[in-house]
Amino acid sequence: MVSFNIHGVPVSNGIAIGTSHLISNALLEVVRYDIKDTKIDLEVKRFKKALAKVKNELSLIKKQLLVDSNSQFVPFIDTHLMLLCDKNISDEPIHSIKNERCNAEWAIKIQLDLIIERFNEIEDPYIKERKHDVVQVVERVIKVLLGHQKQRINFKNESSIILVAQDISPADTLQFKNHKYGAFITEMGGANSHTAILARSLNIPSIVAVRNAKKLIKNNDTLIVDGNQGIVIINPSFAILDEYQYKQNLWEIEQKKLIKIRNVRCKTLGNETISLHANIEIPEDIKYVKENNADGIGLFRTEFLFMNRPALPDEEEQFRIYKSVAKSMGNLPVVIRTLDSGADKNTAADNNKKSNSALGLRAIRLCLSEPHLFTTQLKAILRASAFGNIRILIPMLSSLQELRQTKMLIERAKQSLKNSKIKFNDKILVGGMIEVPAVAINADIFANELDFLSIGTNDLVQYTLAIDRTDDSVSHLYNSLHSAVLSLIDNTIKAGKKYNKEVAICGEMAGDPKLTKLLLGMGLTHFSMHPASILIVKKQVLSSDPKKIKIKANKILRSIEPDNIENLIQDINK
Amino acid sequence: MIKKKVKIINKLGLHARASSKLTQLASQFNSEIFLIKNSKKVSANNIMDILMLAASVGSEVELEVNGPDEKEAINKIEKLFKNYFDEGE
Numbered sequence: 001m002v003s004f005n006i007h008g009v010p011v012s013n014g015i016a017i018g019t020s021h022l023i024s025n026a027l028l029e030v031v032r033y034d035i036k037d038t039k040i041d042l043e044v045k046r047f048k049k050a051l052a053k054v055k056n057e058l059s060l061i062k063k064q065l066l067v068d069s070n071s072q073f074v075p076f077i078d079t080h081l082m083l084l085c086d087k088n089i090s091d092e093p094i095h096s097i098k099n100e101r102c103n104a105e106w107a108i109k110i111q112l113d114l115i116i117e118r119f120n121e122i123e124d125p126y127i128k129e130r131k132h133d134v135v136q137v138v139e140r141v142i143k144v145l146l147g148h149q150k151q152r153i154n155f156k157n158e159s160s161i162i163l164v165a166q167d168i169s170p171a172d173t174l175q176f177k178n179h180k181y182g183a184f185i186t187e188m189g190g191a192n193s194h195t196a197i198l199a200r201s202l203n204i205p206s207i208v209a210v211r212n213a214k215k216l217i218k219n220n221d222t223l224i225v226d227g228n229q230g231i232v233i234i235n236p237s238f239a240i241l242d243e244y245q246y247k248q249n250l251w252e253i254e255q256k257k258l259i260k261i262r263n264v265r266c267k268t269l270g271n272e273t274i275s276l277h278a279n280i281e282i283p284e285d286i287k288y289v290k291e292n293n294a295d296g297i298g299l300f301r302t303e304f305l306f307m308n309r310p311a312l313p314d315e316e317e318q319f320r321i322y323k324s325v326a327k328s329m330g331n332l333p334v335v336i337r338t339l340d341s342g343a344d345k346n347t348a349a350d351n352n353k354k355s356n357s358a359l360g361l362r363a364i365r366l367c368l369s370e371p372h373l374f375t376t377q378l379k380a381i382l383r384a385s386a387f388g389n390i391r392i393l394i395p396m397l398s399s400l401q402e403l404r405q406t407k408m409l410i411e412r413a414k415q416s417l418k419n420s421k422i423k424f425n426d427k428i429l430v431g432g433m434i435e436v437p438a439v440a441i442n443a444d445i446f447a448n449e450l451d452f453l454s455i456g457t458n459d460l461v462q463y464t465l466a467i468d469r470t471d472d473s474v475s476h477l478y479n480s481l482h483s484a485v486l487s488l489i490d491n492t493i494k495a496g497k498k499y500n501k502e503v504a505i506c507g508e509m510a511g512d513p514k515l516t517k518l519l520l521g522m523g524l525t526h527f528s529m530h531p532a533s534i535l536i537v538k539k540q541v542l543s544s545d546p547k548k549i550k551i552k553a554n555k556i557l558r559s560i561e562p563d564n565i566e567n568l569i570q571d572i573n574k
Numbered sequence: 575m576i577k578k579k580v581k582i583i584n585k586l587g588l589h590a591r592a593s594s595k596l597t598q599l600a601s602q603f604n605s606e607i608f609l610i611k612n613s614k615k616v617s618a619n620n621i622m623d624i625l626m627l628a629a630s631v632g633s634e635v636e637l638e639v640n641g642p643d644e645k646e647a648i649n650k651i652e653k654l655f656k657n658y659f660d661e662g663e
Contacts (some may be wrong), residue, residue, distance in 0.1 A: 079590045079621070080599055088622045115622065124630040129589045134622065 003235045006217075008185070008210035009475070010230035011196035014255075015248040016183035016205045017241070019161035020221045022214055030142060031163075032106040032219055035097065043097050047104035050144040051090055051140025051372075055081065057140070061184075074132075083137045088115060105145045111561035112138045129351070130163070142354035158182075161222050163211050168195045180204070183225040185232055187213050187477070197508065203532035207232060209475065258535040262293050264266070266538050268520065270546035276527035276538055279506060283321055286328050288531035298528020299454065299506040300325060303341045310372065326388025333389045335431065335454065335528075336381050338369055338374065340395040358462060360471070363396035368405055378413040385425035392428060393454055398436040403449060406430075433506075435459035438523035440488035443495035447503075452497055454528070457507025461485050480509050481565050486522075486557055493523045504528050517572045540573075575640040576648050577614070584658040587630035590621075592659040597621045599654055608662025618651075 005353030016158035021031050033410030035043045062077045083089060094106035100107070119131035161181050173560050181204060186195045205227025217223065217234060218231040224233040224244045228251075261309035267273045277298030278289040282305070289297060305313055305321060313321075326334050340363045344346060367374035384390055394406050410430060417424050435456035447453060457550065458482060462469045464485050467478045467480045479485070489505070504526035509515050511529030519527070520541065527537060559565055582588060588596070598606045600618035600628075606616040609627060615638070616623035629635050639648045 077593045077596070078598075079594045081593045083622045086620050086622045088620065112601055122626065122628040123627050124587060125626060127587060127628050129629065130625055135591055184640055 002279040003233065003237055003240070004216075004498065006210055006213065006232050006234070008207040008213075008232065010204040010206075010227050011189075011208050012199035012204060012212070012227050013183075013251075014183075014203070014226040014227045015244060015251055016162060016223075016227070017244060017248060018161050018162045018182040018223060018225075020164050020185075020217050020219060020223050022217070023163055023339070030105045030109045030146075033103050034104055035101050036100070040101060042095050043104055046145070047093060047097060047107070050104065050393055052086060053144050054137070054140045055084055066088060074214045079133060080137050083134055084141075088322065089137065090133075097195060101150055101212075105142050108138055108141055108145075117238060122563060125228065133563050162219050162225055165195075166214060167460065168198065172513045183207075183223075183227065183399065185210050185213050185217070185223075185225065187211060188233075196415075197530075200511065201506075201530040201532055226305075246521065254507040261542065264538070264542065266295070266541055268541060268544045268546050272525070272546060273540045275504075275526045276337070276502065276534050276541075277506075277526065278531040278534065279528055280325075280531070283325050285330075285531065286325060290328075292531045292534040294332075294531060294534055295387075296335075296503055297325070297329060298333075298335050298526065300334060300336045302337060303339055306341060306423035308341060312376075315376045315380045318377060322381055322384035322385045322390065324385050326390050329388060331389055333391060335391045335393050336384075337363070337395050337433070338377055341366055342359050352378040356381050358459070358491075364394050364402055364406060365396065365398075367440065367515055368402060368409075371409060374409060375413050375416075378410055379417060382410075382413055382417055382424040385428045386423040390428060391452070392430045395431065395433045395456070396435055396459070397432045397439055397446070399438070400445065400449070401433065431502075433459075434488075434492050435463065435507075437464045437488060440492050442477060443492040444498065447492075447495040447499040447501050450501065452502040453492060453502070455503065455505045456474050456487055457485070457489070457505055460488060465486060468475060479562070480515070481556075482511075482559050482562075483557075483565075488559055489519075490522055497523065502526055513540050514569060517549045518553050518556055518569065519550035520544050520546070521551075522557070523571065575615065576644050577639075578637050578648055578652065579634055580637060580652055580655045580657065581634050582629050585631055586660050586661070587605050587633070588624055588627060588635075590625065592661070593621050593624040593660050596624060596651070596654065599651060601646075603639075603643050605644045605647045607647060608638040610636040610638060623630055623649065644657040 056115055058077055058081050061075055065074055065077065065237055066292055083215065090107070092111045096102060096107035096110060097104060109389040115134050116131050119134070122128045145553050158180050159182050160533060162183045162185060163181050163408070164185045166187050168184070174515050180202070183204055184195055184199050186208045187210055189195050193244065194208060195208055207227060209226060209228050216287065222236065223233050224240070226244070236244070239323055265273070276294045277296045277362065278294035279299040279301065280286065280297055281288060281301045305318065311439055322336060361369060373556045381390060382391055392410065394403070409528060416426065429451035431452035431454055432446055432450045433456045434443060434446070434453050437460065439446055440460060443453070458469065461480050461482070465477060465479065469476050469478065483503060493503050503524065505513050505519065507529035509519065510527040511533035516542060529537060549558065549572055552568065556565060556572065559568060584592060586592065596618055609618055609624060610613050611627045611629055611633065614627060616627060618624065627635065637648055637651060
């Protein structure tokens with residue numbers, strides 16, 4: 001086999017050695033796995049069962065349509081039913097399962113790809129568009145198959161599996177959380193894409209923006225993923241494999257050393273205590289928070305509770321979740337960010353919203369336009385505040401009016417709880433995210449009106465530099481160290497000091513050990529990051545001499561030469 | 575075996591609903607029914623294959639019917655084509 005290298009943008013450190021698994025685009029969760037000879041009949045049966053189930057579903061829909069006198073849609077359902085029974089969909093995959101010994105999802109997926117290819121050759125635009133009917137039918141079948149498969153799928157050794165995908169959407173990331181794969185490789189994305197953030201949070205090596213990865217890498221290729229250098233080595237020679245196994249061991253030893261500082265108090269050489277908090281998305285993340293001994297939760301991104309479901313969670317369900325998180329953290333702070341939905345993260349609350357723009361109706365804007373949805377969440381958070389040290393964080397504030405409207409809704413929610421004689425913390429702290437440049441510029445005004453500030457550097461960089469984080473063609477322009485970004489952060493930290501309000505950073509910058517000393521030097525005392533980054537950042541804090549880094553940080557803040565900043569960063573980390 | 579050429583006159587051609595009507599009708603007969611266009615021959619029982627003939631308005635397809643009820647089958651199918659697949663245009 002020919003060995004060759006491909007390159008991309010490294011977004012999460014470490015080295016992984018394993019075999020490739022390609023993920024199809026149409027339904028991201030479809031992966032190929034081998035079926036043992038003895039299990040092939042069972043797999044065929046599983047496939048046929050899924051077909052029968054979808055047929056049943058469609059027939060029920062048809063019946064319902066007739067009852068609701070929506071009979072004009074019946075022919076569409078009839079078409080879907082017929083497509084389902086067509087030999088291309090009902091027979092061909094069975095041949096694939098038998099001949100290729102692959103799982104049913106994969107068999108029908110490759111058949112779909114073939115059909116789409118043939119449809120794409122058709123010139124008549126109307127008939128060409130019928131491929132969407134085929135896709136819809138196949139997606140139904142795959143969904144049923146995956147539903148059955150959840151208990152069945154069992155990669156023997158997940159850590160040796162390297163996922164190769166076009167892209168991974170935020171909603172898909174949830175599914176990967178329960179698995180510990182060896183590495184991620186994606187064709188799309190930049191250093192701050194969701195794949196990157198996910199990989200860092202799972203602490204596994206990851207390389208994004210690897211052009212044509214899915215064409216160059218075949219299933220079950222042996223791969224070395226060097227997340228430090230951004231190199232993927234396909235079918236490496238034995239010598240190279242040996243070398244990397246050695247490197248991987250060294251890396252793992254380095255990681256293990258970090259565990260030793262888990263229980264050490266986090267302070268600088270000047271004896272100043274620094275708080276390292278964790279960002280979480282779902283209650284299950286608490287496990288990692290404890291593992292790394294975080295001082296609290298600095299950012300609970302609640303939108304993930306709202307994703308991947310047809311209906312929004314009600315007050316009771318949200319209350320139970322917030323309460324369980326608060327209780328498990330005891331007296332330590334738990335900062336709950338209200339729904340930050342919209343843009344690249346969609347929930348049922350975004351239904352029928354045409355634009356997904358990062359500048360559109362999202363986060364607090366969406367919440368204020370849907371007061372019922374927002375009040376439900378506020379009441380759930382307030383109720384949970386009786387059980388721990390909960391704080392409220394408002395995302396994407398851009399004006400004082402929004403802040404005042406939000407405060408009014410919080411007061412109303414409190415009043416309604418008082419009327420119902422339900423306990424809550426009346427003095428609950430309310431903070432705001434600093435991610436819109438307008439607010440960072442006016443940080444003084446917001447520091448005065450809020451109890452604490454939290455800088456969301458990912459969006460702050462995106463908005464300040466006008467870089468769409470989801471567009472990989474401009475990802476090279478994304479620069480957290482741009483002097484304008486640093487000056488906005490500086491301004492916010494100073495505003496906090498002036499009004500004696502806590503300022504934290506909860507974006508990716510907080511978890512980047514290369515930037516820890518710079519941020520400390522700028523006067524930051526609260527960092528919130530993925531639990532997996534806490535120990536490596538702590539290591540940086542422990543070796544920081546406040547006097548020295550303050551001078552060097554000032555130098556970086558004054559520097560306007562982009563090329564020079566890298567050198568200065570290296571210098572401050574010496 | 576009977577062969578006959580028919581012209582597609584309905585506006586949308588052999589699209590999804592027209593194809594499904596044809597498939598439904600074809601399944602009622604005991605004869606084997608094929609459609610031929612540009613030397614591609616597909617069974618009238620396979621909706622996907624019919625769709626992929628991409629027979630749009632104005633094009634011509636050949637029907638080939640072989641079996642005990644071939645006469646009735648070809649007549650009824652031809653009628654379906656001539657009735658614009660009951661779509662009115």
